[in-house]
Amino acid sequence: MLLPSLKIGNLIAKVPVIQGGMGVGVSLSSLAAAVANEGGIGIISGVQNGFREADFRTNNLMANLRAMRKEIQRARELSPKGIIGINIMTAATQYKELVEEAVKEKIDIIIAGAGLPKDLPKYVKGTNTKAVPVVSSGKAAKIIAKLWIRNYDYLPDAIVVEGPEAGGHLGFSSEEVKNPNRPKIMDLLKDVLKEIMPFETQYSKKIPVIVAGGVFSGKDIREYIKNGASGVQMSTRFVATEECDASIEFKEAYVNAKDEDVMIVHSPVGMPGRAIRTPFSEQMENERMPIKTCYNCLTPCEPKAAPYCISDALINAVKGHIEKGLVFCGSNVSKIDEIITVKELFSRIKKEAKEVE
Numbered sequence: 001m002l003l004p005s006l007k008i009g010n011l012i013a014k015v016p017v018i019q020g021g022m023g024v025g026v027s028l029s030s031l032a033a034a035v036a037n038e039g040g041i042g043i044i045s046g047v048q049n050g051f052r053e054a055d056f057r058t059n060n061l062m063a064n065l066r067a068m069r070k071e072i073q074r075a076r077e078l079s080p081k082g083i084i085g086i087n088i089m090t091a092a093t094q095y096k097e098l099v100e101e102a103v104k105e106k107i108d109i110i111i112a113g114a115g116l117p118k119d120l121p122k123y124v125k126g127t128n129t130k131a132v133p134v135v136s137s138g139k140a141a142k143i144i145a146k147l148w149i150r151n152y153d154y155l156p157d158a159i160v161v162e163g164p165e166a167g168g169h170l171g172f173s174s175e176e177v178k179n180p181n182r183p184k185i186m187d188l189l190k191d192v193l194k195e196i197m198p199f200e201t202q203y204s205k206k207i208p209v210i211v212a213g214g215v216f217s218g219k220d221i222r223e224y225i226k227n228g229a230s231g232v233q234m235s236t237r238f239v240a241t242e243e244c245d246a247s248i249e250f251k252e253a254y255v256n257a258k259d260e261d262v263m264i265v266h267s268p269v270g271m272p273g274r275a276i277r278t279p280f281s282e283q284m285e286n287e288r289m290p291i292k293t294c295y296n297c298l299t300p301c302e303p304k305a306a307p308y309c310i311s312d313a314l315i316n317a318v319k320g321h322i323e324k325g326l327v328f329c330g331s332n333v334s335k336i337d338e339i340i341t342v343k344e345l346f347s348r349i350k351k352e353a354k355e356v357e
Helices: 029-037 060-078 095-104 120-124 138-152 174-178 185-203 218-226 248-256 279-286 310-318 342-354
Strands: 006-008 011-013 017-019 041-045 083-089 109-113 130-135 159-162 209-212 231-234 262-266 272-276
Touching (some): 017 029, 029 041, 029 060, 029 083, 060 083, 083 095, 095 109, 095 120, 109 120, 109 159, 130 138, 174 262, 174 272, 185 209, 185 218, 218 231
Parallel strands (some): 083 109, 109 130, 130 159, 209 231
Antiparallel strands (some): 262 272
């Protein structure tokens, strides 16, 4: 057995790889469907994905819901037999509406991070949609499992444990992320496995644990699975693919990035993130950039005090205006040196896993 399948309830992915949700607009239907067609689990980002809609600035919620429906339906058309999920940030002010709409569209999986999704089972219970929280510690995994059991009689269908090597919003302090002795994902994995084991025993249910943050190669996947993980979530490598929904300029920023180009930035909601150095990211560290249009997209973002608008920064980047944008990335971005197809990427991952033997 080279790479085992990943089972989340009745869903079976032939390759134990979940493609991480990347927003704004980096992972939409094109990338998610391509991943699903290769036997992985494709994830659409649920962050401000209505940015191309004509009424995005004037009717933000409706634009986002409409665009999300389009992306889910298109992914289904491109991958009718594949597993398609969506990543929705708990910190999003539209969290409830986005989750309800995704369930209505019969999405296979909802992955929810950037805070603990305390009420996610309320929306998925009784449906075929799987609920998967993102945690950064065994303690958080235990808290969410206890909450869901007590309030909804529902255990997580899987758990993503994300370490500080990831991009985007991280569940660690800036000090932890910048510390060379920051938490290791292997230790976090073991911590989560230990904390959820009593729940698995008591309720006779397997809770797959997915490792995320710094996962790069087939060798990494084999190592994590050997230590108890059921699969991995990978993001960075999927950006440098032809099917990725971001602009070519965004992808080239990944290809050209060196170690020294990666920096830790701060979100307006206080969470640290890892990003590629751009004129914008350097400017935002040193001065406040007044917000012209507030989308009221994140809690607790206060536009009068926020240093910049993260939505506009991410939209600029995904459209190719890198110098005016924020380009989130994982810690291994400097290892990327070319743009390939998703099919070729899966082929390489399997080859890398095989070379471990």
